[in-house]
Each structure stands twice: as C-alpha cells, then as structure tokens.
Amino acid sequence: xxKPRKRKGKSKFVKLDAWLIKSEAYSGLSFxxxxxxxxxxxxxxxxxxxxIGFGCREAATALNSNRDTMSKAFKQLEAHGFIETKKKSGFxxxxxxxxxxxxxxxxxxxxxxxxxxxxxxxxxxKKQQSVxxxxxxxxxxxxxxxxxxxxxxxxxxxxxxxxxAISQSVxxxxYIYNHRGYDPVRLATPEVPDNLVPxxxxxxxxxxxxxxxxxxSKRTA
Numbered sequence: 001x002x003k004p005r006k007r008k009g010k011s012k013f014v015k016l017d018a019w020l021i022k023s024e025a026y027s028g029l030s031f032x033x034x035x036x037x038x039x040x041x042x043x044x045x046x047x048x049x050x051x052i053g054f055g056c057r058e059a060a061t062a063l064n065s066n067r068d069t070m071s072k073a074f075k076q077l078e079a080h081g082f083i084e085t086k087k088k089s090g091f092x093x094x095x096x097x098x099x100x101x102x103x104x105x106x107x108x109x110x111x112x113x114x115x116x117x118x119x120x121x122x123x124x125x126k127k128q129q130s131v132x133x134x135x136x137x138x139x140x141x142x143x144x145x146x147x148x149x150x151x152x153x154x155x156x157x158x159x160x161x162x163x164x165a166i167s168q169s170v171x172x173x174x175y176i177y178n179h180r181g182y183d184p185v186r187l188a189t190p191e192v193p194d195n196l197v198p199x200x201x202x203x204x205x206x207x208x209x210x211x212x213x214x215x216x217s218k219r220t221a
Contacts, residue, residue, distance in 0.1 A: 012042070014038055014041045015041070020105065020119075023119060023120060025081060026082075028122070029076060030072075030076060032063070032065060032070065032073040033072075033073040033076045033077050033080075036059055036063065036070065036077060037082055037083075039059060039062055039063065040077075040082075040083060040101065044106065047109055049102055049103055049106050049108055050086050050100070050102040050110035051100050051110060052100060052101045052103070053098040053099070054098065054099065054101060055089060055099060056070045056074065058098075059073070080119050080122050081104055081116075081118030081119035081120075081121065081122050082103070082104060082105070083101045083103060083104065084116075085100075086100045086101060086102050086110070104119065105119075
C-alpha cells in the first residue's frame, strides 16, 4: 500500500468552491466581508475549526482597513451563516482574549459537529415596495367630515344651504300704533320678517306708559 505523498515546501492555498461563490449569501456580502472570509480560510489549518482566533484589530491590519469596517464585516459573515462565534472576546489585567469562531462549511474540530452550511439557507430580505393608490375619492352626497369642514382649501364639494329670510325671533310684547293710539298687542306670527311689518315702532317704556294713561283718561271722560 502506497504512502500518501507529502507536499513539498510550505506553501499554503485557500480553497473557495464554485457552489459557495454562486450562493446568494456570498453574493450578498460586501467586499470587506468577502476579503475577511478569505482571511478566515487562511487561518483554518484543518484541525482548529471552532478555535479560530480572530479580532477586529488583527483583521483591520491584515486588510489595511479600519476597525468599524471590519466589525460590520464580522457581523455580516455571521448573519449570512458563514461563521459562528464559539467564544467571545474578553479583556483582563494579565492578557487579552481574542474571539474564537467556527467555519460552518467544515466540521467542528472541538465538538465533532458536521458541517451545517447555514449560508445555503440564507435568503435576502425583499424590499417592501409601497403601492401608490388613488386617494382622491369620488364626490358623494354623504355628510362631510369635521376635517373637511375645517380645511380652508378642501377639494370636496359641500352643499351650502341658503339662510332663511325669516328670522326666528322670540315672542315678545310689542305695542302697535293704530288710529286709537298705542295698544299692547302680542304678535301672533313672530316669524314674520321686519320688512313686512313696517308699522311696528319701538318706543321707550315711559313714553308708552304716558300714552296709555292719556288714552285711558280720554275713554273715561
């Protein structure tokens, strides 16, 4: 039985499968996230999946970028299902602990878990397209709302009722002048407009009382 050949030299390469590149999850990555994923593959040696230590500072230095861009790239890779955080980063007085990750495309070397390939189940979020609807309603004979009445430039057609020519006044005791003098007469139709009753005269009460006293004195004489 032949022994497996060993590669000459210490050269190392990164493998990117065509089916992975054609996936929607990989196509939806930013350029920074794509470059970061190649750095993850370069740090995977076939025995440390689940213990791949990588931080934002180290990634920013390797890719000549800044920490904010790399932090977004880490989150995007995990959101698309390419990596999984196994141990969060920490800081103590003695040393600084780097976060450790697992590549979902390969088996976990810590727990023995098979490749999950969660990125194959990733679906891009569809943008909600709002449908423009016609908000101008047809004119109907329904009663207008309060907002339509209060709006100064409303487009709705309102039916304006004409004001009645006859004013509804309260019945009062009115003194009418006739050929015999002033007689207190109560109007039978108080709704008759003033222009139809020109003989109605409004006088002060003391003049009316004086006229009544003169009239009574003439009748008794």
